[in-house]
Amino acid sequence: CQLGQTKAGKPFIKCLLADRTGRTPGRMWNATEELYRELPTDGFVWIEGQTPPYQGEVQIIIQRIEPYEPTQRELTDLLPTTKFDVNQMFREVMQLLGSLEHPAVKALADRYLEDGELMDAFCKAPAAQMLHHAFLGGLLEHTLSLMKLADRTLPHYPQLNRDIVLFGLFIHDLGKCAELTWEQGFGYTFDGQLVGHIARGSIWLEQKARACEQADPPVKIPAPILTVLHHIILSHHGQPDFGAAKIPATPEAIFVSLLDNLDAKMNMALTVARDDESPSNAAEGDFTEKMWALENVRLFRPDPTTLE
Secondary structure (H helix, E strand, O other): OEEEEOOOOOEEEEEEEEEOOEEEEEEEOOOOHHHHHHOOOOOOEEEEEEOOEEOOEEOEEEEEEEEOOOOHHHHHHHOOEOOOOHHHHHHHHHHHHHOOOOHHHHHHHHHHHOOHHHHHHHHHOOOOOOOOOOOEOHHHHHHHHHHHHHHHHHHHOOOOOHHHHHHHHHHOOOOHHHHEEOEOEOEEOHHHHHOOHHHHHHHHHHHHHHHHHOOOOOOOOOHHHHHHHHHHHHHOOOOHHHOOOOOOOOHHHHHHHHHHHHHHHHHHHHHHHOOOOOOOOHHHOOEEEEEHHHOOEEEEOOOHHHOO
16 A cells, blocks of 8 residues: 555555455545555555456556454455465475485475474465465465476486475575565565565575484585575575575576576466456456566467467
């Protein structure tokens, strides 16, 4: 929620409204600064409004808006959730981790899987606040998707180390369990604002490596393995402009970064253009609104083979 100003100098409220079915822009023209200060910047509201189309897209013109605290039951209707079975997805992640061969990498995987609090958050967390896989269970769905993509693609690149790639994909975004909050809508935690998921993920990796050394029997994580895994976490965003602390500089890090970018962008594109559960209506038109996360392009929605 933001406070804007019309050309005539009058305040208006502009916001992005969402529930589990999708999101759309909202505007309230007869707003006041006093009303705006009563509303959460990110949170839940109760509204009355109309849905006239604007430039081929649906928007909500708000007549009435006020803060609202939903019940736990209402939250399931308000927050988007993965379409897949969470327990089954987590079992598949564990199966892929169970196929690791190097004893040091397997020991690291065991330390993560033994962390029940972290794994519980891993199964619930969204992968982002607004962009790709922005729904409950989204981080798990994204991670499993990447690990399965890698498992099927790695035979084409036999020089890549499978253990490093699969485990690197498992941990690359785990820091989002501390970066994001999802109990009252999606947002950033104090840790997320000041540390972020990349740094937090690297800190956790160091802690898990120390835990391996203190286990019974102890397992020493070789420095080259640990450094390369840190590098995957620090570089998986690809470029500094996109948040990477380092540019990918190993074949495995390049592979992880490219797969991560592929899965994230395809999820964004298919969600807005080809979501079977939210088919486009006539008012929305054949093109989406501009997607700034996809080079500010308007995506063509229809499957061209279905057109005459």
